[in-house]
Amino acid sequence: MPATIHNDVIVYKGSNFLRQRLLLSTLSGRSVRIEDIRSTHDDPGLREYEVNLIRLLDKITNGTRVELSETGTSLYFQPGILIGGQLTHTCCTQRGIGYYLEVLLALGPFCKEPLNAVLQGVTHHDLDVSVDKLKAAALPVLLKFILVDDGLELKIVRRGAPPLGGGEVVFKCPVRRSLRPLQCSKWGLVKRIRGVVYALRVSPTMANRVVESAKGVMLNFLPDVYLNTDQCRGSNAGKSPGFGISLVAETNEKTFYCAEAKSMEPGKGESTLPEDLGAECAKRLLDEIHRGGSVDSSFQWLVALWMALGHKDVSECVVGPLSEYTIKFLQHLKEFFGVMFKLEVIRDDNEESDDEQGPVVQNVKMTCVGIGYVNISRRIL
Amino acid sequence: MAYFDRQSTSRNIMKLVYGEFEVGNKIKENQNEDKENESDEEIGGLFKKVTKSQKSNQKEKEQLDVDECSHFYALDKPNTRDWTKEVNKQVIINNFVTGKRSA
Numbered sequence: 001m002p003a004t005i006h007n008d009v010i011v012y013k014g015s016n017f018l019r020q021r022l023l024l025s026t027l028s029g030r031s032v033r034i035e036d037i038r039s040t041h042d043d044p045g046l047r048e049y050e051v052n053l054i055r056l057l058d059k060i061t062n063g064t065r066v067e068l069s070e071t072g073t074s075l076y077f078q079p080g081i082l083i084g085g086q087l088t089h090t091c092c093t094q095r096g097i098g099y100y101l102e103v104l105l106a107l108g109p110f111c112k113e114p115l116n117a118v119l120q121g122v123t124h125h126d127l128d129v130s131v132d133k134l135k136a137a138a139l140p141v142l143l144k145f146i147l148v149d150d151g152l153e154l155k156i157v158r159r160g161a162p163p164l165g166g167g168e169v170v171f172k173c174p175v176r177r178s179l180r181p182l183q184c185s186k187w188g189l190v191k192r193i194r195g196v197v198y199a200l201r202v203s204p205t206m207a208n209r210v211v212e213s214a215k216g217v218m219l220n221f222l223p224d225v226y227l228n229t230d231q232c233r234g235s236n237a238g239k240s241p242g243f244g245i246s247l248v249a250e251t252n253e254k255t256f257y258c259a260e261a262k263s264m265e266p267g268k269g270e271s272t273l274p275e276d277l278g279a280e281c282a283k284r285l286l287d288e289i290h291r292g293g294s295v296d297s298s299f300q301w302l303v304a305l306w307m308a309l310g311h312k313d314v315s316e317c318v319v320g321p322l323s324e325y326t327i328k329f330l331q332h333l334k335e336f337f338g339v340m341f342k343l344e345v346i347r348d349d350n351e352e353s354d355d356e357q358g359p360v361v362q363n364v365k366m367t368c369v370g371i372g373y374v375n376i377s378r379r380i381l
Numbered sequence: 382m383a384y385f386d387r388q389s390t391s392r393n394i395m396k397l398v399y400g401e402f403e404v405g406n407k408i409k410e411n412q413n414e415d416k417e418n419e420s421d422e423e424i425g426g427l428f429k430k431v432t433k434s435q436k437s438n439q440k441e442k443e444q445l446d447v448d449e450c451s452h453f454y455a456l457d458k459p460n461t462r463d464w465t466k467e468v469n470k471q472v473i474i475n476n477f478v479t480g481k482r483s484a
Contacts, residue, residue: 014445038446102451117409127450189478220465224433284462288453290473297453322398323453331400343394364394 003335004154009076010335018050020301020329022057023219024102024336026064026079027110027309027373032074045072049092049099054104059087060115081377084111084175088118093165096125100256101134101154101171104306109146112377115173115331121316123159123167124198124244124262131156131169132196132246137258145179145306159232161200161242166235175378179306180317181313181350181370187294188253193218193285195248197278201241206274207231211243213278218247221286241266245278247285255294259285291321291361299327303366308339310370318346318365341365 003010010030012021018173018292025032033140038044044201046068056076058064063080084107091100099117108115122129129138136152153172160167183360195214207229218225227247232238244262251257261281263272288297295303300319304326307315322330344365423429462469474480 016445016447017449036445041446099449127448127452130449168463189480217465220470221474222479276423280433283461283464286473287461290477291453292463292476298451301451322394324450325449325451334399338397344397345394362394376434 004259006247006287011035012033015046017328017332019099020332021075021370023106024108024332024346025077026057026061026082029079030336031076031078031240032213034077034229035073037075039073043153046075047094049094052092053100053103056089056091056103060084060104060111060117065319071086082111083110083263083377084115084173085241090198091121091165093117093122093163096122096128096162097127097131097167097169098128098134101131101169102129102138102302104171105134105138105142105303107174108137108171109142109306110175110309110373110375110377111173111175114151114175115171116173118168119279120165121160122162122165122170123156123169123238123338124242124260125147125162126262127262130246130262131167133258133260133296134369136194136246136248137256138299138302140254141203141295141299141307142173142302144182144184145310146174146176147180150174152373158199158236158238159198159230160238161240161262162337163245164239166238166240175375175381177375178373179310179370181315182303182307182317183273183315184294184317185365186253187255187292187318188251188255190222190249190289191252192224192250193222193226193227193247194250196230197226197227197245198232198242199243200232200237202243204229204231206243209274210243210278210281213277213280214245214247214273217244217279217282218285223301223312241276243274247279247281249285249289255296257285257288257290258298284309284352288320291320293363294318297321297323304330304333304341306368307368308333308337308341308371312372313372314369316365316367318363321362321363337371339368339371 003012008129011033013036022030036120037046054066055220060083061080065078067076091097094348100119104117127233139152139154142152151174155170156170197210211229215225215227242263246260248258259281261277264270287332291297294317297320300317300323303317307317328367332340346363346365464470464473
């Protein structure tokens with residue numbers, strides 16, 4: 001739904017994409033008002049995890065003003081100045097740490113002090129990208145924009161499965177004055193498959209069974225498959241039982257695709273067979289590889305954000321088919337920063353001939369001129 | 382599946398993303414047309430046909446409070462193709478270093 005603007009405040013309706021809106025609001029310094037948050041639901045207003053997100057944003061900024069209506073269905077958010085620095089945050093267990101970490105990752109380079117955040121909560125969640133995926137696929141993307149890696153780090157201290165969580169990660173991010181433009185139109189061929197299988201508070205054989213089936217599928221395509229098992233013990237295993245897998249495919253152009261799967265939450269109906277889980281994850285990875293693009297489909301929006309905020313120079317990036325989330329993000333980018341991307345569908349001539357093999361993948365070339373966003377709060381020596 | 386629908390219908394990706402933002406007369410014209418149409422499309426004097434704008438409004442309303450999720454297949458889990466089948470395997474085998482060089 002397109003936004004309306006009243007007195008310099010951008011007004012939205014509905015709780016969807018709250019995270020995008022608050023993130024862009026913080027970066028652009030423009031206030032937002034969000035109305036009709038679940039106003040027709042039985043349980044109206046903001047959820048706990050969304051309030052938790054606002055708390056986190058408040059922690060890394062200075063001068064943020066938030067006004068919530070009595071029913072919680074209307075929110076006014078006036079962003080402050082990004083500070084960053086040391087912080088510890090207990091994330092809401094309704095969502096994964098990934099939900100919060102993605103925001104920190106997007107804001108990290110623009111803080112005053114380098115971010116050093118300790119996040120506690122659920123490390124693997126169905127709705128959110130897991131910390132393993134962020135570490136494997138998102139950090140290399142940021143590295144392309146900042147080039148020099150001085151302290152970009154994501155450390156998984158403890159794992160925690162839903163519903164109780166108990167996991168902990170440490171995220172460190174350096175600050176930059178501005179981001180470099182990105183030219184990225186090739187993604188090469190997949191050269192190796194790596195992965196992590198974790199088993200929390202379940203029999204260690206579960207992990208081995210997952211490894212076996214996932215490897216079985218991947219070996220059809222590539223001999224270089226190596227999966228680690230992470231058998232967590234004691235407090236390192238969090239508070240709830242669960243197991244899962246994340247597979248990473250690395251190409252010879254340093255593009256990382258990542259797919260993941262995890263067991264069902266305890267007490268939520270059917271149980272998960274480890275063999276099925278491994279095969280499912282492998283299939284998802286192959287699907288991701290099939291779609292291609294020089295960035296994992298979950299992080300298209302991050303690339304779009306950093307491209308738009310880069311130098312006043314042309315950035316270009318070819319990605320796989322745009323996800324629904326990215327499309328919405330591009331619309332939001334236009335509303336907050338006035339940046340419009342040029343999008344072109346690239347058709348592969350080789351594939352066009354064989355129509356029987358299902359729909360052809362539509363890779364999209366995104367081009368834009370950065371707005372020259374400068375990190376004003378960063379100290380210059 | 383939104384993604385598959387899009388793949389078969391959409392031609393212009395710019396329009397897909399920024400379509401509703403189009404400036405100027407085009408959108409206004411459409412709205413006028415819609416209004417005219419609304420009044421005369423009654424079936425049997427009893428039912429009203431759902432107009433395009435109403436349909437998209439409905440869709441937007443459904444989207445309003447959906448949980449936010451950045452995955453590619455956000456909340457719906459489609460059946461992915463069985464890549465181990467020989468036919469499907471041929472499609473992606475060249476995305477690996479072990480595939481054909483020229484592809």
